[in-house]
Structures are given as structure tokens and as C-alpha cells.
Amino acid sequence: MSHEKAKTHLQGFHAEHGKLVAFADFQMPIWYNGIISEHLAVRNSVGIFDVTHMGRVLVSGKDSERFLNYVITNDVSTLQPLSAQYSVMCNENGGIIDDFVLSKLEENRFLMVYNSANRTKNFSWLTKHAARFQVEIEDVSENMAMFAVQGPKAEQTLNEVSSRDLTEIKRFKCGWTEIAGLDVFLTRTGYTGEDGFEVFVPNTTVSKPKSAVKVWNTILGAGEKFDIEPCGLGARDTLRLEAGMCLYGNDIDEKTTPLEARIIFVVKLHKADFLGREALVKQKAEGVKRKRVGLKMLEPGIPRAGSEVLLGGRRIGNVTSGTFSPLLKIGVAMAYVEPDHAKPEETVDVKIRNKSVKAKTVRFPLYDTERYGYSRKK
Amino acid sequence: MEGMESMGMHSQSFKTLRHLDNLLNTRGEILNMVKVNDVEVPEGLYYTEDYSWVKIEGEKARVGVTDYAQKQLREIVYAELPSEGDTIKQKEPYGTVESVKAVSDLIAPLSGKIEQVNGEVSNSPELLNEDPYEKGWLLVIAPDNLDELKSIMDHAKAVEWHKSL
Numbered sequence: 001m002s003h004e005k006a007k008t009h010l011q012g013f014h015a016e017h018g019k020l021v022a023f024a025d026f027q028m029p030i031w032y033n034g035i036i037s038e039h040l041a042v043r044n045s046v047g048i049f050d051v052t053h054m055g056r057v058l059v060s061g062k063d064s065e066r067f068l069n070y071v072i073t074n075d076v077s078t079l080q081p082l083s084a085q086y087s088v089m090c091n092e093n094g095g096i097i098d099d100f101v102l103s104k105l106e107e108n109r110f111l112m113v114y115n116s117a118n119r120t121k122n123f124s125w126l127t128k129h130a131a132r133f134q135v136e137i138e139d140v141s142e143n144m145a146m147f148a149v150q151g152p153k154a155e156q157t158l159n160e161v162s163s164r165d166l167t168e169i170k171r172f173k174c175g176w177t178e179i180a181g182l183d184v185f186l187t188r189t190g191y192t193g194e195d196g197f198e199v200f201v202p203n204t205t206v207s208k209p210k211s212a213v214k215v216w217n218t219i220l221g222a223g224e225k226f227d228i229e230p231c232g233l234g235a236r237d238t239l240r241l242e243a244g245m246c247l248y249g250n251d252i253d254e255k256t257t258p259l260e261a262r263i264i265f266v267v268k269l270h271k272a273d274f275l276g277r278e279a280l281v282k283q284k285a286e287g288v289k290r291k292r293v294g295l296k297m298l299e300p301g302i303p304r305a306g307s308e309v310l311l312g313g314r315r316i317g318n319v320t321s322g323t324f325s326p327l328l329k330i331g332v333a334m335a336y337v338e339p340d341h342a343k344p345e346e347t348v349d350v351k352i353r354n355k356s357v358k359a360k361t362v363r364f365p366l367y368d369t370e371r372y373g374y375s376r377k378k
Numbered sequence: 379m380e381g382m383e384s385m386g387m388h389s390q391s392f393k394t395l396r397h398l399d400n401l402l403n404t405r406g407e408i409l410n411m412v413k414v415n416d417v418e419v420p421e422g423l424y425y426t427e428d429y430s431w432v433k434i435e436g437e438k439a440r441v442g443v444t445d446y447a448q449k450q451l452r453e454i455v456y457a458e459l460p461s462e463g464d465t466i467k468q469k470e471p472y473g474t475v476e477s478v479k480a481v482s483d484l485i486a487p488l489s490g491k492i493e494q495v496n497g498e499v500s501n502s503p504e505l506l507n508e509d510p511y512e513k514g515w516l517l518v519i520a521p522d523n524l525d526e527l528k529s530i531m532d533h534a535k536a537v538e539w540h541k542s543l
Binding site: 035302 | 452453455456458474476477478479481500
């Protein structure tokens with residue numbers, strides 16, 4: 001694959017201030033100042049991420065709700081206008097095609113934001129299953145920029161430059177506002193475990209990036225008093241891992257079900273038939289063979305994807321994502337283990353380069369929720 | 379490499395202090411600092427293309443990782459080092475250093491028996507970022523054969539090689 005990587009509207013900024021890497025089909029910053037300082041900026045104050053590489057589709061038409069309720073696992077009928085939900089779509093075996101956030105813009109009009117690496121696959125999956133519905137699926141990824149503004153100071157940062165008071169938009173709600181004289185759409189969602197917003201700047205392409213750049217710079221300026229940091233994919237990954245959020249391709253894939261991943265809260269088995277339902281009902285009755293858990297290292301060492309999890313020398317599972325936690329200052333991981341060992345506070349070993357290193361199973365998020373995350377005590 | 383510069387004021391003033399420190403190395407010699415594209419390549423050391431440096435101290439050799447390597451890895455958060463008494467073999471891995479995202483092997487620049495291991499680096503791996511040529515040294519070895527130095531880069535070659543990176 002020697003084709004040139006796609007760039008976002010912010011390519012100039014990233015090239016000047018960041019270290020670029022190839023990610024999915026894009027050239028994206030892995031960091032600017034460093035993963036640890038960016039990570040801590042988000043946990044303690046505010047950070048801004050360019051997430052324009054993500055896929056965005058509009059689903060509209062008179063059958064849009066019925067169609068979505070058929071292809072995705074969460075219940076779309078409970079979604080009020082200007083509200084968002086986390087969801088997945090599954091194949092017939094209950095394996096996860098992708099995970100995403102679905103926002104209801106108005107009756108019969110939805111915005112789906114999914115993983116960059118799955119853009120082509122998802123679009124064909126959606127259009128393939130749309131045949132018997134009166135629904136329109138439009139990929140609007142290219143005509144939009146998207147930023148995530150995350151952290152306990154995200155609301156105050158955006159309120160500095162928003163035409164409307166954003167305290168009105170609660171978690172998992174959405175709405176329009178004006179930033180730097182431009183109409184932008186906001187969802188109060190994110191991938192860090194912190195409070196924050198995702199900001200959609202419409203009607204701007206990579207070749208006409210002016211309004212995207214203007215919004216980015218305006219938010220950076222507004223956040224200066226809070227020591228805002230531009231954040232790269234590195235911090236995005238460490239933040240989501242501490243929060244316990246899955247990364248598609250690592251922690252979930254077409255061979256993993258939402259039951260195994262323990263995101264069953266996005267699967268509404270009681271609703272009318274949907275893709276994967278039968279397999280999931282069956283799996284629920286029979287029980288799963290592995291479950292996703294958090295791991296905290298009790299000894300020095302950093303678990304990585306693929307590391308074996310052992311109990312008394314026997315392999316009970318594998319790490320699917322591992323990193324050094326910038327907040328906890330220890331190695332942490334997401335792993336799938338046999339269900340008998342998936343309860344918290346079990347001491348296990350993680351095999352790191354042929355050495356057994358002690359760890360314990362824990363619940364997500366990995367941080368103290370009274371001090372960090374969106375539900376922290378003010 | 380521009381991103382490296384935005385580490386901010388404290389890193390700049392730190393560099394100035396370190397520069398003064400570097401005027402005298404552990405044996406009290408003048409150690410001239412040469413910079414190639416903002417990467418420090420001090421005189422008096424040997425270098426490998428696996429990003430190691432070697433300083434000959436009488437019959438011993440002190441070993442570490444280069445400024446270029448630590449800048450590429452950025453925040454080093456973990457170092458796994460061998461033990462005193464172990465032997466290392468030129469061009470073979472003897473340990474690892476890890477940043478938040480990446481694991482990198484440490485490749486031996488020379489063969490020999492390990493006489494000292496820098497325990498400070500295991501406790502504070504950030505020393506590799508802060509001071510790769512002094513406080514961030516990794517091993518002192520008794521080299522098996524100093525002829526091996528011929529197969530690695532002297533300072534002049536290392537400067538040219540760093541220009542090509």
C-alpha cells in the first residue's frame with residue numbers, strides 16, 4: 001500500500017507541532033508535547049483532539065428508525081431528538097461489526113460516528129441491509145471536520161467562545177451553537193472517560209479547511225487560561241484504556257460479541273428482531289467462554305496486546321490492549337479471561353517477554369471515579 | 379522533530395544547565411557537545427546504528443542510549459536491564475526500554491561482562507530522557523575485545539550518520 005495517506009483540515013498544525021504517524025488511511029499526530037502531559041491535561045483540565053479521521057454518515061428517511069433498530073443493537077426508539085447513544089452493530093453470529101455513537105438530529109434523521117478503520121466496511125454493511133427500507137445513507141465524512149474537547153474544563157473552555165450557554169447541553173445530549181461566527185454541531189460525548197464535547201464543523205473540506213482551522217484555533221485560544229493541550233492519538237488511546245472503553249480491532253472485532261466485551265448495556269434483546277439477536281440470545285442462555293476485564297500490574301512491567309494472562313502457570317486469557325497508565329504510573333491492560341476468573345481482585349500473572357509479572361483483575365474505569373472522570377465530585 | 383522543541387521552557391533551561399554539567403565528564407575531561415539537527419552527539423564516544431553509545435574508561439566501557447534514541451522514544455517509562463555478572467554480546471539485545479506506546483530492544487554495542495548496572499534508571503527511567511549521556515548511563519562492562527570498536531562508529535562517523543537520520 002504505497003498510496004498517499006489522507007490528511008485532515010489540520011494537517012498544517014499537526015505537521016508543525018506534532019509527530020505524525022499513519023493511522024487507518026490517515027496521517028495523524030501521535031503526540032504534540034508528549035503522551036503523558038497530554039493525557040494529564042485531559043484528566044486535570046482540558047485537551048483538544050482532531051478526530052476528523054472518523055467516519056460520519058447521515059441516516060434519514062421515513063424508515064430510518066426502523067432500519068437502525070434492525071442493524072444496531074441498542075434501542076433507537078428510546079432516543080429523543082438531540083440525544084446520543086453508544087451502540088454497536090453485529091453480524092449474524094453476534095460478532096461486532098463496529099461500535100459507534102448515534103445521535104438523533106431530528107425525527108427521521110440520525111448521525112452515526114464510527115471508527116476510521118471501518119469506514120468502507122460499515123458503509124457497505126449499512127447500504128446492503130438498507131435495501132428493504134425507505135432510507136437514505138449518506139457518507140458526510142469528507143465534508144466536515146471533527147474535534148473532541150475533553151476534560152473537566154472542556155465546558156468552560158467552549159463556553160468562552162460559544163454563542164449559547166453549553167451548560168444546557170447535558171451528557172449524551174447534542175445541539176447547535178456558533179463558534180467564531182460559524183455554525184457547529186456539538187455532542188456531549190467522548191472517548192476519554194471525562195466530561196467533554198465532540199465538535200462537528202460542517203461544510204469544510206480538506207481543500208477548503210478555513211472554517212475548521214478557525215474553530216480549532218478559537219478553541220485553543222479559549223483554553224489557554226486552562227493550559228489546554230492539543231492531544232494526539234497516543235493520549236487518546238491511554239485515556240480510553242484507563243476509562244475502560246474498547247478499541248475496535250484490539251478489544252472488539254467480528255469474532256467478539258457484546259456479551260464477551262461486557263457492553264451488554266448497548267444490546268436490547270427485548271426489542272424486535274435485529275441483526276445478531278438470535279446468536280446473542282443463545283449465547284446469553286449458554287454463557288460466554290471469555291469476558292473482558294481490567295488489569296493493574298502489581299509489579300513493574302508493561303503488558304501489551306497479545307501478552308498471555310496466567311493463573312498458576314495455566315493460560316486463562318490474553319491482553320488485548322496494554323499500556324503504561326500516565327495517571328496511575330503503572331502498567332495497565334484490558335484482557336479477555338475465562339469467566340470464572342473475571343471477577344475483580346483476582347491475582348494473576350501476565351507474561352511479559354517470558355517473565356511472569358503479577359497483576360490483579362479490576363473493574364473499569366481504572367481511576368478513582370470520585371477524583372477523575374465525568375462523574376467526579378466537583 | 380519540531381514537536382520536540384515544544385516541550386517548553388523548563389526543558390530549555392534544563393538543557394542549559396546540563397550543558398554546563400557536560401563540560402566536565404566523570405573523569406574530569408572536557409567533553410565537547412556537538413549538535414546535529416538539535417540532537418546531541420558528544421565527542422569522545424563511540425556510537426552504533428542501534429542508537430547506543432560507548433565511552434571507554436580505562437579498561438572498562440560505559441554504555442547507554444543516544445540523545446537521538448531518547449528523543450524518538452519520547453517519554454521513557456520503563457527500563458528492563460540485565461544483572462551484574464551477566465554477559466552481553468555485540469549486536470544482541472540485552473534489555474528493553476519502553477515508552478508509553480512502544481517497546482524497544484537495547485542492542486549491545488560491544489561484548490563483555492557486566493560489572494555495573496545503573497539501578498537509578500530502573501527506578502527513574504526518565505533519566506534516559508533527561509540526561510542520556512551522563513546520569514542515564516545503563517551499564518559498565520569489561521569488554522571482551524576492544525577490536526570490536528572498529529566495527530562501530532567513532533565520533534566523526536557518528537556525526538555524519540546523525541546528519542542522515
